[in-house]
Amino acid sequence: MPYQQFRPAEHPLAASTTTSTNKTSHNNAGAPKSATSVQRGRRSAASVSVSRNATIGGIVRTMLQRRVAPAVGQRLLAKQQAAPHNCAMRRDHSTPRGEVHRLRHNSDVLQGNPLDDPTERELHIWTPPGWSAAESLPLLVDLTGYWGCGLGHTNWRPAGENVPERLDRLVAEGMPRVIVAFPDCFTKLYGNQYLNSAGSGRYADYVCDEIVATVEAKFNCGGAGRRGVFGKSSGGYGAAWHGMNRSDFWSAIAINSGDMGFDALYIAALFEDLDLLRKHDNSIEKFVRHVEAQPKMKDKERMALMDFAQGAFYDPDPTQFRNMRLPLDPVTGELIAERWDNWMKHDPVVMFDTLGENLRKLKLIYMDCGDHDQFRIHYGMRRFAKKLAAAGIVHTYEEYDDDHSDVDYRMDVFLPALAKALSA
DSSP: OOEEOOOTTTSTTOOOEESOOEEEOTTOTTSOOOOBOOTTSTTBOSOBOOOGGGSHHHHHHHHHHHTSSHHHHHHHHHHHHTOOGGGOOOSOTTSOOOEEEEEEEEOSTTTTOTTOOOSEEEEEEEEOTTOOTTSOBOEEEEEOOBTOOHHHHHSOOSSSOOHHHHHHHHHHTTOOOOEEEEEOOOOTTSSOOOSEETTTEEHHHIIIIIIIHHHHHHHTBOOTTOEEEEEETHHHHHHHHHHHHOTTTOSEEEEESOSOOHHHHHHHHHHHHHHHHGGGTTOHHHHHHHHHHSSSOOHHHHHHHHHHHHHHHHSOOTTSGGGOOOSBOTTTOOBOHHHHHHHHTTOHHHHHHHHGGGGGGOSEEEEEEETTOTTSHHHHHHHHHHHHHHHTOOOEEEEESOOSSSOGGGHHHHHHHHHHHHHO
């Protein structure tokens, strides 16, 4: 069986992945179980798999790649693939469980992407308990927060539910049945904003034209009027962007603490980032290479990496390191009008003025945010909701007593709402 490993220089936090296709009950003994929480990090995913080599499969792949004890490696691989589904660790074993189908997708859209990121990636799809191809269901697509990808949401979680387990419970509680796709859109920028950009690649096209098309063809789901997209943080930004730019494709969106209100979100953060950059001659490249050479990444460094990366999404410069450039002077902190204007053109609050009418086509617009989000995203969410209300576009906006971190429990509200809207 062939294996491929993404080297750190190619895919900074990705670990080795297989080229096989298989189907397993989620949370089984063969599922990745090593996840590092980065919820303290700004706009981070709920759970990010950064060390999948700690799993049996990762150990096996390492053995095979290094040609160490291949016979032992093959026996472990056979043991992994044969692991019975009833070995899964779950909070509630009485809940009927769906299946997580683990596929490999080779992208045409991402060929030649500007960061030279992998074009062959894992794609996980959850189907509800008892599903068969004869059952045609709506499709939801999960866009994770920064520092994450879909594979992190299907990882086993030691204290809480991963998303497939949560879906099992919600369906058992009466949520309409759906199929959910978990794409991997990770980049050398350490995350994604899920739009098409000359600095990162055509990830909007990747999601819509390839991932959704592949899942719908293989699982007899979705189609016009039955597609929804949801996400938190950067994933919430993606849901907002897709709702305004691809309302011809999607029929429902859910935005959980989505990046918007860029002045409130980024300006204060960028000033803090400049203090770190100063130690490296105000060079993004020198700063990034320094951080990547260290055995441990500090929280402030993680935040700065994410902030600097936004330039590659919103104002890319192909002559610069990983297409990143600052929207402000690194010495004086003064905003560079042209640079900052390009960032603001991508702020959903600003985009609404030209694209907001497209949202009227959707069956559901759900939005929520903590009322004391530590990154001030609630101000942008309030502005977006205000514009929706002024335009008379039906939507739901809820605030809750919490901040930006560890809020996956909000899925209990918006996943059933999406499923209901697309099943009507």
